[in-house]
Every structure is written in C-alpha cells, then in structure tokens.
Amino acid sequence: MHKDILKVVLIGDGGVGKTSLRNQYIHKRFTNAYKATIGADFITKEVETDDGKKVTIQIWDTAGQERFQSLGVAYYRGADACVLVYDVNNFLSFQHLERWREDFLKQSSLPAEEAKNFPIIIIGNKIDIDDRVVSRRQARAWAEVHSSERMQIPCFETSAKNGDHVEKAFAQIAKMVKVPQ
Ligand code: GTP
Ligand code: MG
Numbered sequence: 001m002h003k004d005i006l007k008v009v010l011i012g013d014g015g016v017g018k019t020s021l022r023n024q025y026i027h028k029r030f031t032n033a034y035k036a037t038i039g040a041d042f043i044t045k046e047v048e049t050d051d052g053k054k055v056t057i058q059i060w061d062t063a064g065q066e067r068f069q070s071l072g073v074a075y076y077r078g079a080d081a082c083v084l085v086y087d088v089n090n091f092l093s094f095q096h097l098e099r100w101r102e103d104f105l106k107q108s109s110l111p112a113e114e115a116k117n118f119p120i121i122i123i124g125n126k127i128d129i130d131d132r133v134v135s136r137r138q139a140r141a142w143a144e145v146h147s148s149e150r151m152q153i154p155c156f157e158t159s160a161k162n163g164d165h166v167e168k169a170f171a172q173i174a175k176m177v178k179v180p181q
Helices: 019-025 074-075 093-097 097-107 112-118 138-148 166-176
Strands: 004-013 040-048 052-060 079-085 120-127 155-157
Touching: 004 040, 004 074, 004 093, 004 097, 019 052, 019 166, 040 112, 052 166, 074 093, 074 097, 079 093, 079 138, 079 166, 093 097, 093 138, 093 155, 120 166, 138 155, 138 166
Parallel strands: 004 052, 004 079, 079 120, 120 155
Antiparallel strands: 040 052
C-alpha cells in the first residue's frame, strides 16, 4: 500500500519527556518548564531513509497524564510506528511500558499478526540526570520479551535536555516503518 505520510506516535507516562524529545528533534530546543500536553497534536518532518528515499513523518505527541487522555483511539489509529518513552530515573514509568503497549495495540485495532510485528521502539529519557533506576540491561530485556521474529524492538537512551541520541532514536523510526515505493 502506498503511503505518503508515516504516522508515528509518542506515548508514555506524564512527565517522561515526550514533548521535550520532539522539541529537541524538530527545533533543537529545550525548556525546563513542564507544561503537560492536553490531548495530542502532530508535527511533520521530511526525513531521508538509508536508501535515499524521502519520507514525511508525522510525529504525534500525546498526553501522558490520565486526565488528559480522552481521545486515545483517534490518536493511535492508522499509526505506522509507536515510540514508548520512559524516564530512566523513574521505575514506575518503565513498568508502565507494558500497559502503554497493550493499550496502543488494542486501541489501534490491528489484526493479531500485524500487532505481533508492529514497529515499536523504546526510549529511556533524561540520562543527563544522575539518578538512574532503570538499567540498560532491564530495557533490553523488556525489548527482547516483546520482540517477534520479524520485529526486534530497538532501545535508545536519550537526553532531551542536551540532545544526546535524540536524532539517532528518531532516525531509527524512519528505518523501521514501511517506506513507500
Ligand atoms: P506529558 O505531556 O504530561 O505526557 O509529559 P511529557 O512526557 O511530554 O514530558 P515533558 O516533555 O513535558 O517533560 C516533563 C519535564 O521533564 C519538563 O520539566 C522537562 O523540562 C523535563 N525533561 C524532559 N526531558 C528531559 C531530559 O532529558 N532531561 C532533563 N533533565 N529534564 C527533562
Ligand atoms: Mg507532553
């Protein structure tokens, strides 16, 4: 199926840094102020894939705080990739990846076979803070458990504050999704 725009959704607990990651990736900006996202919105960006094709990705930033998550289904539907974000300094946000993943797969109403192989990446954010409670090994183990034969879940660790590995994590998304012919 030909698609011009690839839809990518950022999900995860409130405050883990989804909005900050997107701001860093798109605008190379960071702010310390926390303004919880209400609902969701998207920004599009043209990216080049490994084989030189241009694709437009539509990056959806969603609300992590429960009271602002009213329209989940609409935001998830038609997604081509899902980015699960947690905070390496917040164990609960890592434990919740399970719930976010299940919720995403359920609400996006994918057929079972597609759900199994759906492109997912996980990002552990805020590595600039020296208070880590989630190790790389734990993240890799989680990814391993939820990977399938055809879809390995890549793990990244980032800082939306200083930009470390942000570009690399987003570039991986363009590599994973089905690129239009
Ligand atoms: P919701 O919109 O409520 O779902 O939260 P969010 O996931 O979009 O988090 P947001 O990007 O708003 O960041 C929450 C807070 O964490 C803000 O105060 C940010 O400045 C801060 N923050 C985000 N990323 C980082 C990071 O990599 N390092 C540090 N030190 N702070 C960060
Ligand atoms: Mg936000």
